Amino acid sequence: xxxxxxxxxxxxxxxxxxxxxxxxxxxxxxxxxxxxxxxxxxxxxxxxxxxxxxxxxxxxxxxxxxxxxxxxxxxxxxxxxxxxxxxxxxxxxxxxxxxxxxxxxxxxxxxxxxxxxxxxxxxxxxxxxxxxxxxxxxxxxxxxxxxxxxxxxxxxxxxxxxxxxxxxxxxxxxxxxxxxxxxxxxxxxxxxxxxxxxxxxxxxxxxxxxxxxxxxxxxxxxxxxxxxxxxxxxxxxxxxxxxxxxxxxxxxxxxxxxxxxxxxxxxxxxxxxxxxxxxxxxxxxxxxxxxxxxxxxxxxxxxxxxxxxxxxxxxxxxxxxxxxxxxxxxxxxxxxxxxxxxxxxxxxxxxxxxxxxxxxxxxxxxxxx
Numbered sequence: 001x002x003x004x005x006x007x008x009x010x011x012x013x014x015x016x017x018x019x020x021x022x023x024x025x026x027x028x029x030x031x032x033x034x035x036x037x038x039x040x041x042x043x044x045x046x047x048x049x050x051x052x053x054x055x056x057x058x059x060x061x062x063x064x065x066x067x068x069x070x071x072x073x074x075x076x077x078x079x080x081x082x083x084x085x086x087x088x089x090x091x092x093x094x095x096x097x098x099x100x101x102x103x104x105x106x107x108x109x110x111x112x113x114x115x116x117x118x119x120x121x122x123x124x125x126x127x128x129x130x131x132x133x134x135x136x137x138x139x140x141x142x143x144x145x146x147x148x149x150x151x152x153x154x155x156x157x158x159x160x161x162x163x164x165x166x167x168x169x170x171x172x173x174x175x176x177x178x179x180x181x182x183x184x185x186x187x188x189x190x191x192x193x194x195x196x197x198x199x200x201x202x203x204x205x206x207x208x209x210x211x212x213x214x215x216x217x218x219x220x221x222x223x224x225x226x227x228x229x230x231x232x233x234x235x236x237x238x239x240x241x242x243x244x245x246x247x248x249x250x251x252x253x254x255x256x257x258x259x260x261x262x263x264x265x266x267x268x269x270x271x272x273x274x275x276x277x278x279x280x281x282x283x284x285x286x287x288x289x290x291x292x293x294x295x296x297x298x299x300x301x302x303x304x305x306x307x308x309x310x311x312x313x314x315x316x317x318x319x320x321x322x323x324x325x326x327x328x329x330x331x332x333x334x335x336x337x338x339x340x341x342x343x344x345x346x347x348x349x350x351x352x353x354x355x356x357x358x359x360x361x362x363x364x365x366x367x368x369x
Contacts, residue, residue, distance in 0.1 A: 012293060013069045016330050023329065030326035031336025034077055034319050038337060039344045040215045041367065044360035045080035049088040049311050050098030051107055053235055056080050057345050058243040059310035063301040065338045071297025072290035073278035074331030077319035078301050082149045082364050084270050084314045091262030107311040108248045109259060110266060114312050115302025117267040118295050127291025146368045157361035159187030186232050190218055191358030198366035211363055215355055222354040233357040238349040246309035266312050274298055274315030284324065318367050
């Protein structure tokens with residue numbers, strides 16, 4: 001009996017229900033729903049993090065599977081999130097050029113180091129710290145994060161290159177001179193139109209795969225209208241195939257020192273982000289939340305994400321809520337979702353080429369509004 005309990009602590013997925021046909025049919029439905037949302041969302045979040053877009057899909061593959069297998073809250077959806085992606089961008093600005101090899105190397109170290117920190121906290125049973133943080137603090141944190149993400153994505157959604165401050169000052173300067181703001185109109189139409197549709201679908205048809213519909217429709221319109229040829233920014237070519245093992249180059253002492261504070265922030269904040277979904281999952285199952293096991297699962301997911309050449313992952317509140325809403329009963333739903341992401345990575349990446357980047361920004365904005 002004791003050996004069995006110890007085995008379950010090492011391999012918590014052994015306690016999952018047996019994969020019967022009726023169970024797998026329901027789990028496939030939930031996995032398909034979340035997987036179809038995850039693919040475009042994760043590409044969008046890679047753009048927020050300044051990473052090559054395909055790394056968003058990499059971060060939704062093995063890391064999501066590992067977090068589900070070794071976490072206590074098997075029904076939460078783990079992968080790239082807007083907040084974690086924004087923290088990566090904030091941490092690395094000034095240290096390297098977004099999208100460059102050095103930027104990717106530093107982002108990988110953020111994932112590995114923050115994963116190791118969460119792993120240590122989990123094994124040391126420090127999950128109780130999360131109970132000290134009150135609900136108002138969590139709410140304030142979430143609202144502030146939403147404002148930061150919104151301000152980071154509005155310029156891209158409106159067809160402007162640069163940050164929110166640059167957009168505001170540029171627009172004001174042109175208006176004060178009696179000129180119309182110089183914004184890429186095609187990108188503006190795609191971005192705002194997509195946001196309106198996504199918000200309407202969220203309000204009136206929450207079961208509709210609105211993100212998938214937007215991606216397919218805008219990719220076709222972009223191709224048909226020659227948006228890329230007219231200077232519009234699109235996703236472009238994404239490499240197909242599984243991620244290869246990524247071994248980061250060693251950090252200098254100065255670089256390690258510059259990453260230390262961001263690592264600590266990502267370690268804490270990403271788990272606070274996960275906590276809201278994990279508490280909801282365990283409440284619905286009538287179980288006490290095992291924070292330490294989820295710290296271990298989240299830490300392992302980040303480490304795996306790093307060695308996949310991607311960036312830190314976290315539990316997504318919106319995708320987790322959708323997973324529960326779609327009827328997920330166990331971790332099998334997330335396994336099915338990973339299979340959907342795998343199929344997309346192997347066979348469907350060419351279809352994403354013509355998606356306007358302003359649409360990716362609209363997806364991020366819709367997810368937090």
